[in-house]
Amino acid sequence: MxxxxxxxxxxxxxxxxxxxxxxxxxxxxxxxxxxxxxxxxxxxxxxxxxxxxxxxxxxxxxxxxxxxxxxxxxxxxxxxxxxxxxxxxxxxxxxGNGFDISLPFPQKKALIIGGGIGTPPLVGLAEALTSQSISVTVLLGFAQKSAVILEREFSAVSDKLEIVTDDGSYGRQGNVGLLMDELDVMSYDAVYACGATGMLRAVASRTATHPNAYISMEARMACGMGACYACVVHVAADETGQKSLKVCDEGPVFKVGEVVI
Ligand code: FES
Structure with missing residues (x-):
């Protein structure tokens, strides 16, 4: 309600x-x-x-x-x-719908990827997964050291935490795509990501065949409850370009490949 x-x-x-x-x-x-x-x-x-x-x-x-x-x-x-x-x-x-954590987790492993101001909702997600005895790996990217937030909070609710910054002023230099390339992404039962559009594209390109990869989309909103269509994103499988989904109401979380990023 x-x-x-x-x-x-x-x-x-x-x-x-x-x-x-x-x-x-x-x-x-x-x-x-x-x-x-x-x-x-x-x-x-x-x-x-x-x-x-x-x-x-x-x-x-x-x-x-x-x-x-x-x-x-x-x-x-x-x-x-x-x-x-x-x-x-x-x-x-x-x-909004929030992340789905009611999936089967046969390997008991989840991968969480966050960027900048997209990282806060992932703390609650990591906490919820950890409380279900699921091993959580967290990869976070920020612009620079002064932008790094929530490191202590993520440390408390993850088994592995890695941070990169664009300029190398904290953690390793680079982006989360670099960190993903060092992992076997398919070995995780689920992948969850929240961050800027460029980061979501990097995640989506590396999880295109993953059955349970999710991204949280940002959009400009007005009503926030599905009435005004200010926040639509296009459905990826629709060749006409006419079909859309509302980020506020049908998102903000979508499966990778479901909508155009
Ligand atoms: Fe009005 Fe999404 S903000 S439909």
Whole structure:
């Protein structure tokens, strides 16, 4: 069920340049079904009518708390970044399908690949898989050292963690495709990825024949609930180019090969 609620802000901390970690408390946490669903935030400013979609990074139903991590890209989220504990934020959600972890895992192995601000929802995913005794390998890519986030959190919920940066200022220099090429991707029961379009293409090109490879797509959104078609992506198998899927409603997670990246 999609709810709208004025959630209580528990914390709102700057964790790296332009990136903030906000903890929220509210009843709608009880309706979260899995990692990479998202919340649609209303910026508390009369001239900002469009909500901002932000992925859920972690959640705790017992305490009705969840964490979102967002990067300030414009005035809207800059305003949200100035909000303080004790204030309330108008939130709609949970929205989207989230990652499917109800697959068979005969090898008990999953591969998670994240890039930049796409990494936060993967923490919750890694945690959920680890709690099912699935061995998790995490490959993360960032632009540079100052952009690296969540290393400690991923370390706690993975068996192997590797980080690359574009400029080599932290971890190895390169991109996650380089790290994938050093692994037998097909030996993992499932592959999950979230990040920028270029990174998703690199993942998709290396998992085209994998039966359980998933990507989480980003899109500009308006309504966030399937009504306005602002967020469509094209269906890969459709030669007419006419068929589309809505990222907010039918995604943001799709199987590799299902939609055009
Ligand atoms: Fe309106 Fe997706 S944002 S249909």
């Amino acid at each position: 999609i709810l709208q609620e004025d959630m209580l802000i528990l914390s709102n901390e700057n964790i790296s340049p332009r990136v903030y970690r906000m903890a929220l408390k509210g009843e709608l946490v009880l309706d979260i079904t899995g990692p990479d669903q998202f919340l649609h935030l209303r910026v508390p400013s009369p001239d900002k009518v469009l909500r901002r979609p932000i992925s859920i990074s972690e959640y705790d139903k017992e305490n009705k708390c969840c964490v979102i991590i967002y990067r300030v890209e414009g005035d809207g989220l800059a305003t949200v970044s100035q909000m303080t504990p004790g204030q309330r934020l108008d939130v709609m959600g949970p929205l």
